[in-house]
Amino acid sequence: MAPEVPQPLGSSNGSPPPVEVRRSARRRKTVSAFWEGGTAVVAIPARFTKAEEKAWVERMVDRLERDRSGRGGPRSDQELVARAAELSELFLDGRARPETVRWVTNQSTRWGSCTPGERSIRLSHQLQGMPQWVVDYVLVHELAHLLVAGHNPKFWSLVERYPRTAEAKAFLSGVSFAASRGLTPEGPPA
Incomplete structure (x- = not known):
């Protein structure tokens, strides 16, 4: 669900x-x-x-x-913190508890990042305006890094508790592909 x-x-x-x-x-x-x-x-x-x-x-x-x-996505850092807490409860048994979750404008090659030692999560501002289920996937991905540092099978088993993981990964791959070709929502470059 x-x-x-x-x-x-x-x-x-x-x-x-x-x-x-x-x-x-x-x-x-x-x-x-x-x-x-x-x-x-x-x-x-x-x-x-x-x-x-x-x-x-x-x-x-x-x-x-x-x-x-x-x-209807989170607009402020405070709303991101609240949404991260909801997602941790829903999919990670409430075990992932970040100290901070915030939007940043200095991440142009990653959708999100996590520093487990500081318990901080940063999401790229480029996610703003994307469907909420995509933002939720990135949050779950970063929350899982608070529990498992790498991208090993244990990490992916946690992330895949989020039911739209495959769909969100495909969506973000499509966005990355379009951006690498200079495509915009209005169509190809002039």
Whole structure:
């Protein structure tokens, strides 16, 4: 049985998230947006006018908010800690107890990492906006490292208690493959 996904959380004061606009001379047509921590980052071509920028930022931030609320994943480090505790109870008999679980922006080649000696888990901000069951898989994977340091059969037997392990691994492999080819949600590079 899959874990229950937490309900989407609205912003505490109803205000829009902080937004950072990144203009790129290399970007010709495409516009993309992603979460970096709690900030919505919108990447646009450098040639866009202020009016085009405003229209695209509104559109892309709206899309990010819809995606995030539709997926209902943890948005803050505190929510990650709570979700990790739930997953530890569900799949690891409550034995994996991290001291910290947090989003980080300095992991571009790994989805997550764990330092067992410090009992700390870090998840790449690139997971934000992905389906909750994928984020849950990465959390279970890192929680299992608190119990078993390597990737031996004992480790994988713990991780595979999470029922969507194979599916999540395939999903992340597909995302990695697409990224290595320069593909974006809008389609191939221009």
